[in-house]
Amino acid sequence: xxxxxINGRKNDPQRTQEDILDVATEEFSTHGLAGARVDQIxxxxxxxxxxxxxxxxxxxxxxxxVLERSYRKIRTLEADLELANLPPEQALRTLIxxxxxxxxxxxxxxxxxxxxxxxxxxxxxxxxxxxxLNVSVIxxxxxxxxxxxxxxxxRRRADPIDIHMMISAFCFFRVSNRYTFGTIFRRDLSEPxxxxxxxxxxxxxxVSYLKSR
Amino acid sequence: xxxxxINGRKNDPQRTQEDILDVATEEFSTHGLAGARVDQIxxxxxxxxxxxxxxxxxxxxxxxxVLERSYRKIRTLEADLELANLPPEQALRTLIxxxxxxxxxxxxxxxxxxxxxxxxxxxxxxxxxxxxLNVSVIxxxxxxxxxxxxxxxxRRRADPIDIHMMISAFCFFRVSNRYTFGTIFRRDLSEPxxxxxxxxxxxxxxVSYLKSR
DNA sequence: CTTGACTTCCGAACTAGTTAGTACATTTTT
DNA sequence: AAAAATGTACTAACTAGTTCGGAAGTCAAG
Numbered sequence: 001x002x003x004x005x006i007n008g009r010k011n012d013p014q015r016t017q018e019d020i021l022d023v024a025t026e027e028f029s030t031h032g033l034a035g036a037r038v039d040q041i042x043x044x045x046x047x048x049x050x051x052x053x054x055x056x057x058x059x060x061x062x063x064x065x066v067l068e069r070s071y072r073k074i075r076t077l078e079a080d081l082e083l084a085n086l087p088p089e090q091a092l093r094t095l096i097x098x099x100x101x102x103x104x105x106x107x108x109x110x111x112x113x114x115x116x117x118x119x120x121x122x123x124x125x126x127x128x129x130x131x132x133l134n135v136s137v138i139x140x141x142x143x144x145x146x147x148x149x150x151x152x153x154x155r156r157r158a159d160p161i162d163i164h165m166m167i168s169a170f171c172f173f174r175v176s177n178r179y180t181f182g183t184i185f186r187r188d189l190s191e192p193x194x195x196x197x198x199x200x201x202x203x204x205x206x207v208s209y210l211k212s213r
Numbered sequence: 214x215x216x217x218x219i220n221g222r223k224n225d226p227q228r229t230q231e232d233i234l235d236v237a238t239e240e241f242s243t244h245g246l247a248g249a250r251v252d253q254i255x256x257x258x259x260x261x262x263x264x265x266x267x268x269x270x271x272x273x274x275x276x277x278x279v280l281e282r283s284y285r286k287i288r289t290l291e292a293d294l295e296l297a298n299l300p301p302e303q304a305l306r307t308l309i310x311x312x313x314x315x316x317x318x319x320x321x322x323x324x325x326x327x328x329x330x331x332x333x334x335x336x337x338x339x340x341x342x343x344x345x346l347n348v349s350v351i352x353x354x355x356x357x358x359x360x361x362x363x364x365x366x367x368r369r370r371a372d373p374i375d376i377h378m379m380i381s382a383f384c385f386f387r388v389s390n391r392y393t394f395g396t397i398f399r400r401d402l403s404e405p406x407x408x409x410x411x412x413x414x415x416x417x418x419x420v421s422y423l424k425s426r
Numbered sequence: 427c428t429t430g431a432c433t434t435c436c437g438a439a440c441t442a443g444t445t446a447g448t449a450c451a452t453t454t455t456t
Numbered sequence: 457a458a459a460a461a462t463g464t465a466c467t468a469a470c471t472a473g474t475t476c477g478g479a480a481g482t483c484a485a486g
Contacts, residue, residue, distance in 0.1 A: 124392075
């Protein structure tokens with residue numbers, strides 16, 4: 001399976017599809033579902049519009065494929081954090097930092113989720129793949145809270161989904177609302193200093209919330 | 214300026230424009246800038262597409278008008294809270310509750326901001342009206358923190374913009390990500406019970422953060 | 427290892443339907 | 457009468473999706 005002739009076409013369906021998805025991810029995340037143009041996606045691809053329809057069938061189906069792919073990427077990165085061995089507070093801080101870093105590193109994903117919300121999560125609903133997700137993180141948080149309450153680190157029995165929401169909200173908002181927030185307050189949320197400050201801030205806030213009563 | 218004939222056309226530019234803006238707000242916030250259809254907006258109006266172009270010139274200009282109007286509405290509602298007389302913690306809790314209630318009551322606004330972020334706040338940048346906004350809330354927060362530090366209620370000297378972001382993030386996310394979050398965790402974020410719990414939760418979290426060190 | 431038939435993969439040009447925006451005439455108000 | 461406001465009908469451009477033809481890979485038989 002080595003290289004072929006230099007000039008002729010080399011069929012590589014795998015790569016072609018990946019290529020399309022890469023470009024489509026960018027286009028959808030910058031222009032939205034309705035705003036993205038199939039022709040524009042095709043042009044930026046090293047293949048043609050014909051291929052987009054050959055492999056994905058329609059614009060919406062392509063969008064769904066992009067969405068699923070983005071979610072799948074996270075699922076793999078998540079998990080395997082080995083938090084059970086850490087003391088509760090440190091485990092929680094590690095989990096929060098991971099969420100924070102993920103959103104910071106994947107603005108495309110954040111934007112796609114925003115777009116999906118504008119569409120009332122209609123496409124997500126049709127995809128079982130995506131629906132059965134993120135549930136593990138809730139169990140992780142619940143376990144941490146339980147351990148913290150047992151050893152006296154925490155004093156408040158909070159709902160793990162609420163805690164997850166609080167963490168997500170902060171991490172997500174920083175990225176999703178970067179532009180309007182930055183414009184209004186003339187603050188660049190992507191400066192390293194700011195990132196670092198926010199990273200500890202959200203962790204401190206959640207920890208102090210759980211410690212208080 | 215009393216009533217005119219019952220059947221003939223009555224010119225009412227003021228009302229016509231308001232009518233257009235009302236419908237356009239809904240359409241843009243449900244379908245996005247690219248997804249919204251001028252024809253659809255026109256149809257739902259009690260006037261015609263001709264009038265949309267007569268008064269607003271273009272689809273984008275209409276979108277901008279919608280955006281400015283939404284922001285203006287808040288500015289008026291904000292302010293006048295008379296927080297200076299309340300003790301620091303209570304002042305902060307009142308401010309947070311106000312932000313929370315506003316976002317909860319104005320999903321259209323929240324969605325428009327999300328949409329504007331997808332477009333990198335490009336339209337907002339072109340509108341001075343919107344840019345010079347929300348700055349007052351920062352001064353309000355700063356004053357509360359200062360008073361709290363002075364009288365020993367708070368122990369942490371936090372950046373007021375960061376605090377505002379933390380509050381906004383939570384309140385905004387609940388509304389903006391209602392659909393994806395609800396789908397994944399099978400939780401309806403618009404239930405009265407949930408709303409009430411979250412309302413106190415964000416306040417408790419911010420307060421405990423400022424009290425801790 | 428060559429042939430050829432079959433399948434998979436791909437390109438260029440086209441189409442049918444949609445959509446933002448307009449021309450022109452008409453009515454209402456001052 | 458002049459200006460402001462409105463209705464009807466149209467168009468030029470765009471855009472998702474398709475048609476048709478053909479090249480590249482596969483595999484079995486000779």
